[in-house]
Amino acid sequence: MQRTERLNERWRAVRFLLVEAGAAVVSLCFLVVGLVVGSMLILIVGWLAVPAYVRALRWWAGRARRRSSAYSGRDVAERYPTVPDRPGFDDLRRLLTAPSTRRDFGWVAVHSVAALTSGLLAIILPLAAVNSLAIPFYWWALPPVEPVSNIYPVTSWWGAAGMPLVGVGYAMLAWWGIPALARGIAGLAGKLLAPGRETELSERVSALTVSRAAALDAHAAELRRIERDLHDGAQNRLVAVVMMLGLAERSLRVAPDQALPQLLRAQDAASDALSELRTLVHDIYPPILDELGLGGAVSALAGRSTVPCILDTGGLRRAPAAVEAAAYFVVAEALTNVAKHSGAGQVRVTLSTRDDDRGATLVIDVRDDGVGGAVEAPGGGVAGIRRRVAAFEGTVTLDSPLGGPTRLEVELPCGF
Template sequence: MDRNERLAVRRRALGFLAVESVAGLVSLGLFVVGIVIASLLILIVGWLAVPVYVRVLRWWAGQARARAGRFTGTPIVGRYPPIPQRPGLDDLLRLLTAPTTRRDFAWLAIHAIAAPTAGLFLVALPVGALNSLAIPFYWWMLPADEPVSSIYPVTSWWGAAPMPLVAIGYVVLGWWSIPLIARGVAALATRLLAPRREVELSERVSALTASRAAALDAHAAELRRIERDLHDGAQNRLVAVVMMLGLAERSLRVAPEQALPQLLRAQDAASDALSELRTLVHDIYPPVLDELGLGGAVSALAGRSPVPCVLDVERLRRAPAAVEAAAYFVVAEALTNVAKHSGAKHVRVTIATRDDDTIATRDGDQAAWLVIDVLDDGIGGAVETAGSGLAGIRRRVSAFEGSLTVDSPVDGPTRLEVELPCGF
């Protein structure tokens, strides 16, 4: 490593420590706020503040990961369980005691002390060097009973003479130690904020358990819907067809001239039953997905939407069939909700494939996410309740370990964002 490279390394270390020393003061403030919220947990206001504080804590820990990753050149991945939209007391308790929350708060406490201390050390070294250089020029002006205090009291010219060497010692100490201190502060974030293997496995098991339960619920709900549609639609029409054919058979024996109209009615009823069966099959898996892909299938949905719809699928790539089917039904349900409840005049649907740089295979393949964004200019105030369209979307998305975010303030606009994993 040549001289310019060594200088560049130390400049980066100085800049990193300067930023971290200021960030440590922010961590100290967040740590104090956390202690205050913990003391208020005996009141309702304390529990209401937990989701907000955890979101801020996660964001701040993410900023620390990003800074440490840029300094070391190695990205630090952060994974968190989702925060429920309307958490109950059990959800808040799980959120407060989650391993990720405890980990982030432990880092916050250590960072609040270590980073400002490193910043003080960063300031103390050059100040000590300058002071040591200046001591030979002013030590004799101080009273004999209050000598200059450096690494030792200076009370004579013989004591002041080595001070330039002490200043050089400060410079050498800073030149050698500042990169080490910077790496230590970065290692603090790497060590404490990177997800541990056992925590990852535990969270993965929990996520798989939840997604399995959601998949079973979604499957059971789909079976109930199919049974209901068959019973109320095609089955009734087929029963009517059988009855009409029976009447036509009797008419052929008694009054043949009346048989033809009855056969025609039976044919119409059979055609209606066949149409309903085709619709039912389409609702299970739309054939248009195989023919046109998700972009073409959603284009058909946008064209049939009662609310004028703008569709953007320019950054969309093909995904597994099950994921595309789930995305299709998510968009269909979202557009139905917009038409029924929002009072919107326009709606925009954006579907894109987003690569995940934090997850990759040994061959270099990156994981990808299918991101669906539905934005309308309606009245807002959408609330997810049991049996609602939003609950159905969440159940379908959870079966794939995806996420659903709904932002719907009163007076609008309403934004629905869904992320579905596409694999590698």
């Protein structure tokens, strides 16, 4: 049984090295393309290619992390700064010089050589062992001017007699060396792709700086919205109430029989203003969140949706109040977008709490069966969702092919 396990371990190492050797060819392509992009940075086209290249490089490094984790059983940490949708020059420069980009590029440079060499050794060593064992059976058939070449030229029976010992040496080297090579290549990903402690802290500070700026932007946008709603809505209605009361006062002095209808109109206008103020206060922080929690609040949103909504909150746990408020407004905006633009017959909203090595994360998944083709326009609903989520260092993923379906996935870290 132990021998079978050892054979399986060696065979698994050989397969891993062969896969990595093939992957090394792809890494070499990434290395060449990266050098080409770097050489073209003196032109605008070089900078325009940076986001696409960085995304592809991250995807390829992620595949390497998964292969390494599957072989070694040890997870390789992954942390990347967000790639802006419409990056400016400073964003591109930071993206290109980010420690994560340097790690990934350094890994493809080393992997393209080390993995290809290790894969070739995984093939050559066993074949060399078999060939050395077979040399005594065929060396005599070759022309004397072209003797068998191994560690030394075989030109006699005495030379051929030593080849089995050489074959055993090759076999022992393959038996012990191939697993060591596989562990080395797997460890290479963990060493080069995992962020170091100092790098992780630096990236964390950068992420906090970005999220703080996003929080300030979201706060300023919210204040502008509140000011606009007050100015265009409740304030105008209250001005109208004051004018109606003034007319009623004049009527009381001149024609008292006309004062009552004017007072009733003023009362209706005051009621409308009060209702609008209540709506505005509700939009700042819905009281229903305190009363029923996020699940109950979103259930009320789903019930008011003009598009039939299926709600799933089975895996949801309580989160900090600020996170729940952000999630509530994300769902509200998403359902509004579905009703306005999707032409969907049904929408499904799933809220769940996911646990991983970074803590708890609130995941919002909104899917509709509409026409698709949704894009993130400046000042649009999705841009507003992304701005709100960025304040919590969350992520927004929009997948909306033409013809549908459309899927919006939002992840909000809960901070514990």
